[in-house]
Every structure is written in structure tokens, then in C-alpha cells.
Amino acid sequence: MSKKALIAGISGVIGTATAERLLADGWEVYGLSRGRTPVPQGCHALNADLTSAESVNDALKAIQPDALFFSVWARQETEKENIRVNGAMVRNVIEALGDRLRGSHVALVTGLKHYLGPFDAYGKGAVPLTPFREEQGRQPVDNFYYAQEDELFAGAEKYGYQWSVHRPHTVIGYALGNAMNMGQTLAVYASLCKFHNLPFIFPGSAAQWHGITDMSSASLVAEQLEWATRAPGAQNQDFNTVNGDVFRWKWMWGEIAAYFGIEAQPLPEEIQPLEQRMTDAEAQWRAVAQHYQLREQDIHRLVSWWHTDADLGRPMEVFTDMSKSRKAGFTGYHSTRDDLFALFDRLKQEKLIPA
Secondary structure: OOOEEEEEOOOOHHHHHHHHHHHHOOOEEEEEEOOOOOOOOOOEEEEOOOOOHHHHHHHOOOOOOOEEEEOOOOOOOOHHHHHHHHHHHHHHHHHHHHHHHOOOEEEEEOOOHHHHOOHHHOOOOOOOOOOEOHHHOOOOOOOHHHHHHHHHHHHHHHHOOEEEEEEEOOEEOOOOOOOOOHHHHHHHHHHHHHHHOOOEOOOOOHHHHHOEEOOEEHHHHHHHHHHHOOOHHHOOEEEEEOOOOOEEHHHHHHHHHHHHOOOEOOOOOOOOOHHHHOOOHHHHHHHHHHHHOOOOOOHHHOOOHHHHHHHHOOOOOEOEOOHHHHHHOOOOOOOHHHHHHHHHHHHHHOOOOOO
């Protein structure tokens, strides 16, 4: 019989990629979401408000998964609210399943804000030296990632499941209406620049432009998530989850520009965030979408200016070490440039950006 997986947050970038990988490997996949976006073909859709214990209980009455994957969050006004809401979403799913999780594997996807602190606390604490390593631990700040981890650990003690935590950097992947999606954001930005003859300006900091960095392809995250369900060395462990290559945006910006047939501008003297510059983007994108008969005229379904600004605007170098995963047996590797271009190709094929 095929294994059963439950993915909380299946409509996101990582949830979608995880579903596609598990389906290809013969799993039966259930996807838990609010139901605003269709689940990948072949999945069983379960609709619930994850912030409501009652709603989650109703949706999960008949489910007994071999593996549960969390890749879910809801952005709030303050980090204290992030902690309350996002911790509760993990707790509600675990409590709804209860003893049906005994002997299963539960995986939680968080990210490098584990080391950096949340968006509103970047650089305020003593950021660990790069490359980030799992043993560097938590920052002494409020962080909803820690709250989600604590719910994961408490559930393991109570219900007897194995767990793993996975920390990707900025994720490359395909999903509509996602709040954190730099790859699609840059594709739309470059397409706007090409159509309207706008300068393709790097919106981030000098530290990011010149420093070493890395990224995480959603398909690689999915690969590590599935590996962790069966690898003895992955049980009850936390792992960084990045592609395995490193680069500088000074180089990558030119590669992206060349892909779209536009010119990369030099780093400006002052940082120029997208959210401040793209005030006319809604109307500009409608012109692009209408001209090329694209599927999506609402630019807000495709981009996350604020998240791209936050990642590229960091005032420090950010990249990670994968030694712990390698020693445990995970050898997955992706080329970031190739996966960005593969995403751009898919967006063209799906008629979401001009071909």
C-alpha cells in the first residue's frame, strides 16, 4: 500500500513542490489549505482555517498520515502576533491528529530567519558568523519559527512521532498568490523593465550585491523532506536546506538580465527597494498582460515586493553550511542559476510572463 502524506500549506511554493515529488514517488497526498488555490493534480484537497482548532478537527477526522509536512505561515502585524497565530496553526493540526501520529514522521519547514531573527529584527542581535550552522542555535529575540518548533517538539513528546526541521534560504519555485516568492517577483520585474524600457536596477544592499549568498530550490527542499522520512540519521534533527552552490548577486543580476534580453544596471549609490519604486506596477502589468494575453492580470498574485526587498536588502552576508545534511546522507544538489531559468521557462509556458 502507498504511504499517505498530509501537507499543511500545500498551495505554497514548497507545499506544491513537495506534493509533486511525493506523487511521483507513489505517495497518496492530502493537502490542507484554505482552498483559495487549487491543489496539485492528483492530491486530495482538505479545506480548513488552520487558525481554528474546530475547523482543522473537522477537516482531519478521517486522516492517518505516515508523514505530516508543515510549510505554512500567515503574516501578522507584529512578531508577537506571528508567534500566536503561526504557533497555533502547527498546534491545531498536531492536536487534531493526536495519537494517529504515533510512529509517523512530522517535518517542519522554517528558514534562515532562525539565525537572522524575524524581518523586523534583522541585524539587531548578534548575527552568527557565516556560513550558518545548525549548532549556532536560536537568537535571543521573539521569533515565530521558534514557537512552531516548540509546538513540534511538544507534540513529539505527547504523541510519540519522529520529527525533522528544515531551514531553506530564499526559495525558488512556482506558486500563485504566494507571499514569499523572489523568483517570480524578479521575473515580473524584468518583464516590466523590458516592456516599458525601465532600468533593471538591483533593489538590495551593497552587502548582498558583493557578498556570498545561496538559495533553495523548492524541488530540493521537497527532496530533503522526503529523505528525512526514511533516513535514520534524519530523525529528530534540524537541517539547513540549500542548493549547495554559492554566488554573488553582482554576477547573478547580469545572468538574469541576459536571460530576459535587458541590460543590468550597476549597483546604485543608495538602495532602491522595489516596494517604493513599483508604485505604478499594477497598471504597467495590466498593459503587459493584455498585450501578450497572459493568464494573470493581477500583479499581486505574482509578486512579493516586500519580501524580495527584505531578502535582498539585508545588511550582512547570508549563506549556509550543508555539512550536517551531507554527513547524514543527504547529497542533493541544484544549480541556482539553472533553477531560476527553469522557473522563468515555466512561467512563460504557463503564460504568466511574456515568452
